[in-house]
Amino acid sequence: xxxxxxxxxxxxxxxxxxxxxxxxxxxxxxxxxxxxxxxxxxxxxxxxxxxxxxxxxxxxxxxxxxxxxxxxxxxxxxxxxxxxxxxxxxxxxxxxxxxxxxxxxxxxxxxxx
Amino acid sequence: xxxxxxxxxxxxxxxxxxxxxxxxxxxxxxxxxxxxxxxxxxxxxxxxxxxxxxxxxxxxxxxxxxxxxxxxxxxxxxxxxxxxxxxxxxxxxxxxxxxxxxxxxxxxxxxxxx
Numbered sequence: 286x287x288x289x290x291x292x293x294x295x296x297x298x299x300x301x302x303x304x305x306x307x308x309x310x311x312x313x314x315x316x317x318x319x320x321x322x323x324x325x326x327x328x329x330x331x332x333x334x335x336x337x338x339x340x341x342x343x344x345x346x347x348x349x350x351x352x353x354x355x356x357x358x359x360x361x362x363x364x365x366x367x368x369x370x371x372x373x374x375x376x377x378x379x380x381x382x383x384x385x386x387x388x389x390x391x392x393x394x395x396x397x398x
Numbered sequence: 399x400x401x402x403x404x405x406x407x408x409x410x411x412x413x414x415x416x417x418x419x420x421x422x423x424x425x426x427x428x429x430x431x432x433x434x435x436x437x438x439x440x441x442x443x444x445x446x447x448x449x450x451x452x453x454x455x456x457x458x459x460x461x462x463x464x465x466x467x468x469x470x471x472x473x474x475x476x477x478x479x480x481x482x483x484x485x486x487x488x489x490x491x492x493x494x495x496x497x498x499x500x501x502x503x504x505x506x507x508x509x510x511x512x
Contacts, residue, residue: 320500
């Protein structure tokens, strides 16, 4: 079974600095998709970034970028110029299809002003 | 365009009762997936519906069921509630034109079982 592991239950960063959240996954498939979702306190989950496994280029969305290492099965999220609004639970998720996401346990990110 | 909506937002039930949760997807989305979120188990996939058919099911007991209507709205039902069913229930919708379309989540229904 596919599994997703986020080894950092909590992280904190100073406002305006850069932070990297780690995610590893286990799969025997070659074609799959990876996501980072953000869940602010008492608010709904929103998509941060998506990566297709067949693409070698790392995905980027404004201040958010990923480091996708397919051979190592690693998918880390880098947040640059951290802002107070970035404070949230961040979930790494995997899917090989069928609209079924497998989530990691999450990393709680705190932004210190 | 309106996002995914879920009703009710909060629900309190007692053990043994049953409950029905509703999810309205983003307009044009035909797939609805349901997830259970608890502090202990995290986010777990319950099932997915597409065009009124259940296409995929997670590892949950038969007390958890769902359905989808012709307008893509979906309901999930939990019968004979147990204390462990207390959780945030999230639904997510997507176009599902391909099997890996991005899912967009609703705000969730927080169910408390007493």
